[in-house]
Amino acid sequence: MTTTNPPHTGHAAGEAADSNAAEVRRSTSGRGVVDVAALIGAVGAAVSVTSLLTTRLILLDNVGSFMVIAYLLFLVFYGVVVLLMEQNGGTVQDRLASVAMHSMAAVTLIALSFVIVFTVWEGRDALPHLNFFTQDLQLAGPLDPLDVGGIVHAIVGTLIEITIALLIVVPLGLTGAVYLNEARGPLARFVRTVVEAMTALPAILAGLFILASVILTLGADKSGLAAGLAISVMMLPIIIRAADVVVRLVPGSLREASFALGAPRWRTAWHIVLPTARSGLTTAVLLGTARGIGETSPVLITAGFGSSLSFNPTSGPMVSLPLLTFVLSHSPERTMVARAFGAGAVLLVLVVVLFGLARTLGGRAPGELSARAQRNRARESERDRARFDARRRSSAQSSAR
Helix, strand or coil, rough: CCCCCCCCHHHHHHHHHHHHHCCCCCCCCCCCCHHHHHHHHHHHHHHHHHHHHHHHHHCCCCCCHHHHHHHHHHHHHHHHHHHHCCHHHHHHHHHHHHHHHHHHHHHHHHHHHHHHHHHHHHCCCCCCHHHHCCCCCCCCCCCCCCCCCCCCHHHHHHHHHHHHHHHHHHHHHHHHHHHHCCCCHHHHHHHHHHHHCCCCCCHHHHHHHHHHHHCCCCCCCCCHHHHHHHHHHHHHHHHHHHHHHHHHHHHHHHHHHHHHHHCCHHHHHHHHHHHHHEEEEEEEEHHHHHHHHCCCCCHHHHHCCCCCCCCCCCCCCCHHHHHHHHHHHHCHHHHHHHHHHHHHHHHEEEHHHHHHHHHHHHHHCCCCHHHHHHHHHHHHHHHHHHHHHHHHHHHHHHHCC
């Protein structure tokens, strides 16, 4: 006896098979030749229509307005082309979002490249001279050529001031971040509110605060130390805020495991939380350093402007690279302007070097140890094994007796 499927069951199965066969997997990986052609066609159409609009109808001669209108028309044309090709609204949204993100990344990269290239190009006359990196401006006048004088005093001043600031803000910033995450109560909420408000503090106010509290009230001289204090006021809230976000990302299970083993709260924070968040904390310090190393007004107010080399941060003016760039760029002499752009280029290189050193020293992932740390861990393991073996032999001898 044979049985046959009901007609409605077979019909439903056929419809399901047809729907599965008709479904096409949408790839979100690369772009093919057709997609590239659609991009090029949309760009050409947008530029052509924008040229027609700005020359015949709107009559605009502003390059910025032209680019904005062309970009908006490009998005419209590209969306229409993708819709005609794919017949899928989700694909259109995906392609438009991808194009928008790549466009923003390209604009950021172009702007950064323009700043770097323009600075180096304008300082090309000063950078090839060796004296530019070994002399100060004490004997160089506005009319002297570029083979006289340099910016070594500004380089030294920048390094001394940022070192003073880092010595102050790194322990305070990391301690403040740990306190905001480990402590509870109204005081922690108040500190968090103050830190968030100080992240938008104008730089001139930080300089005026140190001027009023340290120089005018305590009678200290304008110096690199005062400038370092002013820079630390700018860096501290940024480091605390960024480190606070990083410490929050440490899994709570790690803290719970440490507490379950009997570790106190301070030991958990020192041995568990901070090492786990080391890479992110390094980024937080870098963000604060980038803010502080480029400040001009606090240094001008608290350290003054000098043209001679000084290694003493406690007395006398101490100029920095941003301040030297600011002052020399206002000179009507071409040689001084070249020195200003040369100082700006050196500041860019100095920032890159500092960031590279910070990433190398503190940017390892959680659990990743340096070669020295691995050797120390191996020696500690050998000592532990020797101690356990001695204890085992002692227990065996005691049992034998």
